[in-house]
Amino acid sequence: MPSPLRVPARLLHARCKTTAAQHVAARHLDHTFERLAAAHLPLVAASPLVDALRASPEPLALPDLARRLPLRLHRRGPLHFLRLFPRVFHLRAPLPLSLSLTPAAADLLAVASSPADAARTLHRLLAMSGSRALPLRAVFRVWRELSLPDDFEESVIAGHPHLFRLAPNPAEPNTHILHLVADSAAEDFTPVVDKTRSDRYAFKLQFPPGFRLTKEYRKKVKEWQQLPYAGPYEAVSPRAGGSKRVSKLARRKMEKRAVGIAHEFLSLTVEKMVEVEKFSQFRKWFGIEVNVRDVFLDHPGIFYLSAKGKRHTVFLREAYDRGKLVEPNEVSEARAKLVELMLLRRRGLGNANSSANMASGAASDAKESGDDFVEHEDCLLDVPET
Template structure:
C-alpha cells in the first residue's frame, strides 16, 4: 500500500510540475485494493420471455406449426378472392396488394407459383395479363370441409354449450367465438346457422353476448375425467393419486432438475375447483390459494383445448376468454410453467399452444371428420411443385374446350369476367 501511495504522489507532483497552470487530479491505478465500487452478483430474472427462450423445443410440433401457417395464408387469400364480385379469378397485380393482409413474407407471385396444386395461374384471353384462381382440387376440399361442418353441427353445439358452462356467468362474447371459429369447427355464419337456429339452447343477451338458456349436467364431465377413470381402472392406481392428476408428457431432451419430481407429485395431488363445478372461486390469499387457483386455470385451458378441432389455438386469442372463464392470470406464463401438458410454438407470426397428450408425431391421436379434411388440404399444400405433370395435361385439355364470354357491363378496377 505504501508503494502504491508513493507512486500516486510522484505522479501527482510530476503532473503539477509539467503543467503549473492546470490542476490535475490524481489518477487511480487499477488494482484489487483500490476499487471504491462493489459489484454484486444479481440473480437472473425469470419471466415468461426467458422461459419461452429457454424451453425445450419440440421439432415435430414446430414443423406442424410452420406447415399450418402456410395453409392459413392460403385460406386468407381464398377469403379475399371470394369477396371479389368480378368472377372466380383475380389478376396477380391486384393480389400483390394483399401481401400484408395475408401475412406473407414473400411476394404474391412467388407464393402462388410455389403451390400449383392450390393456385392456377393463366393468361387472360382479353386483357392478356396474369390471373390466378383456386384449383378444382382445393375447391372440392373446401366444399368437403363445409359439408363436414354441417354433419358435425350437433357436436359443435355441444362445444359451445360446454364453453358457456365453464364461464362464470354462463355468457361469452360473440367476438371471442368469432376469433376461434375455425378452431371450434364453426361455419362462417355461425351466428345465424348455430346461435340463431338453436334458440332453445342459446340466447343473445346483447348484440355481442350469448348466454346459455339452461345447464345440462350430463355435459359436466371434462375430457380429463375420462382419462383419469381410464388410468384408475387399467393401471390400478390409487384414487388419491389420480383424482386431480393430469397426463404429463415431456418433450425429448427435457432436463429434470433436482426436486422437480417431488414438486410435480405434490402438484398432481393438489385439489382444485374443476371446470364445470359451480363453487365459489378460490381465494388467492388463503393457504395454498395461488397454487389451487392456477391449477383451476390449467384445468380450464386443458378443457378448452380439448374442445377444439385440432387441439391447438393461438395464445393471443385465449386472452379474450380470461374474464369470462375467470382466468385472471398471465396465460402465457402459466402455459410455460407446465411443459408436460402444453407446448407453445413460436414458428410463424404468432404463438400457438398445443395440447401435448393429443398429438403424436405431428398428428392427432384421435381424429375427427373436420380434421381429416384439413389434413387433406395440408397434404395438397405440402406437395409444392411436385406431381405437376397431371396439372399440365388437364390444363391443355381444358384450354381446347374453353369458350370465353366477356361481360362488358360490369365495371370496376379488376379484370373482366369470363
C-alpha cells in the same frame, strides 16, 4: 410449477422486463411439434384470402383482393406466395390475373362439423364461462379451431334457440354477447381429462424427449398432481374486491384451474391446438386470474408452446403421438390433407398449372423457411359484425 430447465440468471431477475418470445425460446424445444407448427404456417397466413375465395362463386381479380385484404403473405410479395401453392390456388390469365381455389382445396375446406355437433361444442364452450356468456367476436376468432360452419351464426346459434341467444353488449356499441339459455346451462358436462386420469386431480403427463426430470422436480410434480382444484365447468366465486393478495396455496389452485380450462378448451378444438392470443380473448370470461402463457410454459408435460412463425401456438401433448392426432376426425383429416397439398408446393407439376404460374422458382421455394410467411391480423378480415 417451475420448469427444471436452467434459465439464465439475468432472465430470472428481470422476468417482467423480458419478452414472451424470450421465455419461449428459453424452454426445451420439441422438434416434432415445431415441425407441425411450421407445416401449418402457410395455411394460417393464407386464411383471410381463403375465406374470401370461398365466399365468392366466381374467381376474384387480384387488384380487388388487394384492396379488400392485407395481402402481406410473404416477404417476396403475395404473387410469389400464390405461385408457391398451385395445388391450392389457381391463378388465371390474362391480365389482370384472377384467383380461385382449386377443386381439391375447395372440397377439403368445405368439410366442417354438422350444426348439431357444432352446437354441442359451443354449448360446452359457454358452460366454461362463469356467466354462461361470451363475446361473439371472441367466438369468431376461433371458429376454424372449433370447426364451426361458415354460417354458424345462423345454422348453429339461430338454429338452436333453446340453447343460445344473442344480446347487445351494453359495454361496447355494435357488438353482441352470446348467452346460454337458462335451462340449457344446467347440463352437467364431464371434462375430457376425466376420461384418462387415474387419480382424482391428476393430469396425464408426456414430457418432451430429453427433458431432465430431477428428483426435486418429480416431487413438485407429484404435489401439484394431488392438489385439488375447481374444474372447468364448476362455478367459482370471484375474489372479494378483486384483491391481488392471495396465499401461495390459493394461487396454485388458481393456476391448476387455469390448466384444467386450457386442457378442456384445447380438447374442444379440431386439431388440439390454438394460438395463445386467441385463447387469451376468453381469459376474463373463464375467470382465469393467472398469466396463460406462463401456464403453458410451466407445464411442459401437458402443453407444448411453439413460437414458430413469430406466433405462439399451444398444443395439447396427450392428443398427439409422433406428430399425429391420436383420435383424428373427418375435419382434422381434411385439414391434414390440405396442409399436405401446401407442403407439396410445385413439386411434380412442372409448368402444368397455367401460364400465370411461370417462373416460380420451384427448387428454391421448396427450401424456404416457414418464418418467411407474414403474420396476418384477424382484425383486418372481412367478417360479420359482432
